[in-house]
Amino acid sequence: MEVEKGKGTDVSDVQGEDDLDEEPGEEIESAPPLKVGEERELGNSGIKKKLLNNGIHWETPEFGDEVTVHFVGTLLNGIKFCSTRDNGEPMTFKLGEGKVAKGLDNGITTMKKGERVLFTLPPDFGYGAEGRDGVPPDSIVQFDVELLSWITVVDICKDGGIIKKIMEKGERNERPSDLDEVLVKYQVALADGTIVAKTPEEGYEFYVKDGHLFPALTKAIVTMKRGEKVKLIVQPKYAFGDKGKEATDGFPSIPPNSVLNVELELVSFKPVIDVTGDSKVFKKILKEGEGALVANEGAAVTISYIAWLEDGTVFERKGVDGGQPLEFITDEEQVIPGLDRAAATMKKGEQALLTVSPEYGFGSVVAERDLAAVPPSSNLVYEVEMLDFVKVTTVAL
Template sequence: MEAEIWCLPEVKIGNHGLRKRVLHKGNSWKTPFPGDEVEVRYTLRLKDGEFFDSSHDKGTPFKFRLGQGEVIRGWDEGIATMKKGERAIFTVPPEMAYGEIGSPPTVPPNATLIFDIEMVSWYSIRDITGDGGILKKIMREGEGWATPKDADEVLVKYVASTEDGIIVSKSDEELEFSLTDGYLCPAMSKAVKTMRKGEKAELSVKFSYCSRYPGDAHCNNDITATNSKLTIDLELLSWKNVIDVMGDKKILKKVIKMGDGFDRPTEGSLAKVIYIGRKDDGTIFECKGTPEEPFEYICLEEQINEGLDRAVMTMRKGEQATVKVSSEFLHGTENGKWPPTASVLYEIMLINFAKEKSFWKMDTQEKLEACQSKKSDGNALFKAGRFELASKKYEKASKYIEFDHSFNDDEKSLASSLLSSCSLNNAACKLKLGKYFEASRLCTKVLEVDPCCVKALFRRSQSYLRTSDLEKAEADIKRALAIDPNNREVRLVYQELKDKKRQYFRQEAEIFTNMLSSMG
């Protein structure tokens, strides 16, 4: 038998003379990592000598942490190559064992050692904080690859105890908490974010990571009253994804049921939803749609609460979620004022949605029709005083035709007319919104195509007048009157310009007079 063993192929490990013969292959492809807690059975003898040490005599496997210097270097490097269930013979040279000194009285100086090692198992140990403050030993691997994110709500079971076995806190049943708020101590939240569904772990937590979160009162004893380590047996049962929609925690969406596919609604999509809005005290203040007749609306057209609208645009078909919306999105939700700290909770399901056809997929006729339709929508919104939304409609209408080079002569003429009309209407919106530089830019765009457009000159002169650029305003007004001398609107603006110039002259005269007085 001995002769058969030494006939097996031998491989070198590293560049320092460590050699390995596999007697029995393992039953997995995984090998341990530095820091993992390893369990092995072994026998040891000197080269050409008798066996003098064995874990079999002790009745239990030998445990140590790999790569931490707890065993000789030959073990750290050799056992790192082993799989679970594997058995191998290692020949360890002196420089990777006890070297020139040896380990009296059993290991003489410069001794080559022969180990027969069986890998029983290992537990992965992760230094979560990088300073040894929270060590996580995986007792049972989890499913899949996903782990909870910072804002998610997790469902766990746990038992926390001191080094001498005193239980300081535990979950009587399943416990749910938000990782944003934390629970028990910082170590819980930090560790659970590294875990997969169904994973069981044992945490070794230093005193500095044992302090509780403010307001927590879940411990039978004061964890922070001792400098001993805390051991937490933790199991991650599941979690619910919480999405910070805007990145500022003002719209938080918690996924209750995952949707289908990967597509999501975009601006202008027709969404079909069912939702209920509740106040902080649970009172229902809004209810839309039923399974038989879902509520339909166009995304980002101010037809529902903006916070809820933006959350819907992160959802997939069939998804169910709760959406917490902060006070700044509550204007217009219902009559009456909301307190500054108020928030509402929506329970919503996205039944289905249909996206608008992308303009690059349209033929020329479809683009012209889409432009006219969006322009009409913008006109209706402008009349209703919804200038911001009207402006977006005109901008979208322009995009359908602005850069298309495939129109025939008749289509080019119509497209040019539509583009000018959308730009002028958008300029009117910008004037209403106080965005004067944007208004003048849109008018200039029209005048580059049609220098005699009175409407463009008129609206640009208004922009210049509002920004006190009186010389440019006067030039535009005079050009407009030269083209259309009887235009009443232009004449009214001209009169406003004259009044403003007289006001400025008076102010300058007063300033000059005051300067002379102070000099005298």
């Protein structure tokens, strides 16, 4: 059921410097939360909000989000002019697109999930001088509204090319960067529902900077949190453009200029750090360490590791299979520079995979190590665990 939009004034039309200190639809930040049964005007808009039932959590929807609500619209004399409860079907619409009375749009942005309120809308934020079916001109109207749920909608590129609907929120606040390795699951379909790409059950792992399938995927992934699930609507310019894609891996072809619907989950990601700032030593965190402290320079560290060449030849092991771990002081040139610099960035208990270029490894000479010789100008790989570190105190003489 659609509520006919009002012809009155938008909140932004009546706001001057002294009218509303907050954004349209927001309550004054310094005001205490409403208690059940209390009523308050939203700014100086004339819109009144009376709390009938508390909601849960603290988040509220924003303009552009897709909300699902139940509502009953009445005149001040109690005469009903619209209701979703009559047929038991709630209404879903995008806030700020004029699908409902303007005051209702603004009022819903102040609501929490599960909250039920009574909004009283002046004519300017209801149906104005024209009224509507069942609402006389210049009428004050009331809406009994329950916010059932909402989906956050994001225009990723700000041009309508990639629309992201957040179906399930992720964990914490970290998002992957271009260097990180991500594990994702996705299913890609044409507008008619034909599935044209899908990951295996275990997902697919790749480095963000390397890209995958089509540009929209990586653009969306760097906006997501670990565990987040989204639906994307992707326009051709961020998909396969006017060329389309041939049939591969048992999936049908993608016609030119196809709009794609994508279900995407960011299962996890491994942060990758450019340790030296010149892309010569990378650290991929396999397991987060404890606390916030890192070894830094001048620490006595104890590490275990396995080191190998790009062809897989293992040339050194320390602290594994019953062997003794390696102890050294960082920034004292006791190990190769790449290992030294990386160890200084690690937390206790952290496990990481290092890739070290020759400039920060053994350089242009042959290096005889415990298990094999390292050829000149070799790229090295270390799987390292920071077992412990102690800050070394120097005494001034």
